[in-house]
Amino acid sequence: MKLELGVALGLAASLAAAQAPDKLVSGPGATLTENKCKICHELEHIRRTPLSRGEWADNLKNMRERGAPMTDEEMAVILDYLAAYYGRDPAPPAAPDTLAGGGDPVARLLDAHACSGCHTLDQRVVGPSFREVAQRYASDAGAAARLAAKVRSGGQGAWGQVPMPPAPALSDDELLTLIGWVLSRK
């Protein structure tokens, strides 16, 4: 019995480890860095080699030339974060990401579940703007349920061929908050 429990706990732990989201060291700008970089590649690309600030600046310029959707302001935040936490010099201790989400519960969700890497309120980035989504579904009574399912399991085709990855960690309450907020952006 004890053995079985141990096995079960071990299995649960390994399942949890397998499903744990890929995260960088917490610090100001960590969430933005994760959400922009993991659109195209795994975060191991950041962890595998510490670089000097100048090298990270070259790297970010290179990534933007290759198509990474980052504004100048976002690039500056990401550079400060990477130079500090993945630099060639010793890193500062992990700290809360004071630049993510802020006090607004919707913004926190958008950052925490990587939505903000690809979507903004008014501008098309990788995916449609939230306003575009709200306008398209303004008179569609069934839209909320369909969007909720799509956000949770991932989607493709409604706005182009770039797939939207699933967000399985969103709770029902969080989905409620997000979908309600998005659909009222019209």
Place this chain on the structure above:
Amino acid sequence: MDESRRTFLGGVAGAGAYLLLGEAAAQDKPAAAPAQPAGTIANEAVKAEKHASMQYHSERPLTGSVAAHDHDFDVTPNERMFVRNNLLTPDLDAAQHRVTVKGLVDRELSFSVEDLKQRFPVVTLQGMLECAGSGRTNFQPRASGTAWGQTGGMGCPKWTGVRVADVLKAAGLKSGAAHVAGQGGDPGMIATAAPVIRSVPIAKSMDENTLLAWDMNGVPLPRVHGFPLRLVVPGWVGSASTKWVHTLTVLDAPFKGTYMTGSYVTPKFAIEPGQKMPPDTVSTQSWPVKSMITFPAQNARVKGAERITVRGRAWVGEGSIARVEISVDEGVTWQRARLAARGDPYAWRTFTFEYQPQRFGYLTFLARAWDERGNAQPMVSAWNPLGYFWNGVHRVGVLVEA
């Protein structure tokens, strides 16, 4: 149905949606990876065609290679050829595929693979391809980019295709033609992804060993290696050999794009390790002289009474290998290895060295190749920010047991 879901549905959706969401939620499985973009091949399908010894360094983009001791072949088998994508692996239809030659040509031409086979002489040759960053993890301090192992990121298969020179001649080169840019059909994760375009000087493009190839070791290119058509620019950094090639554009200067100016460049002059790329850079082209020991394996156990046949491969991007030397005293003295006869101009060459261990214990072999112009492999290659062109002497240690 738990309380939170009831609240959700009551709050946002109507009664009709209630059923829909319930169904969708019930069918949800925790998805581990992002969806596969349309028209691309999943990494799992690529890996299914690869040897178990392949070590993968990243999934997005897919990169992988085998270690030196898994490279012990005169001709690299397809399943052991290194994988280095910049974007995703496209799923292309050979019957629909065309390659178009345009730019500074007298007439723009477009060919299917079948057209190329019918119209031009078909050649087969063994040719070396190696990623510019091959061996990058040898650099100290570490350099930015794919973490290729000490020896990973290269291979030397046989390619079948037509000469790019014949195709360019058919199109007719205009005066001022200086570079040929290859573009492939690999899509990125997102619509803004820059296409991977590299250009090659006209002299190398017109070399009789530079091919538009459709076969690799006698079978159609595996999808990850460029099916149905790719450039093969042997001896040069792998990125010159555009996979899934659909356009050759003849230009009057090197192509100006991120894969020419931001990547695949090295500092013109040596810089302090750990510093950023200086303003003066040169585009990477041919590989310097290099070798690796493919037998015995690192940390192998061997029986003391047995003679050891050290075996390896040596190559140089342009030119030919003059000799390979082995040291069993950490580079103090060197002895000549036996070099196999020269094959195709851009093929690697097998070398062997017979050695009778003099004592039990730990023993190291160092291999150093020389080209015919007198260039030798350095012990440590010059550090550069993107970690290109590692060609330091390869060292393998074995334990000789009683």
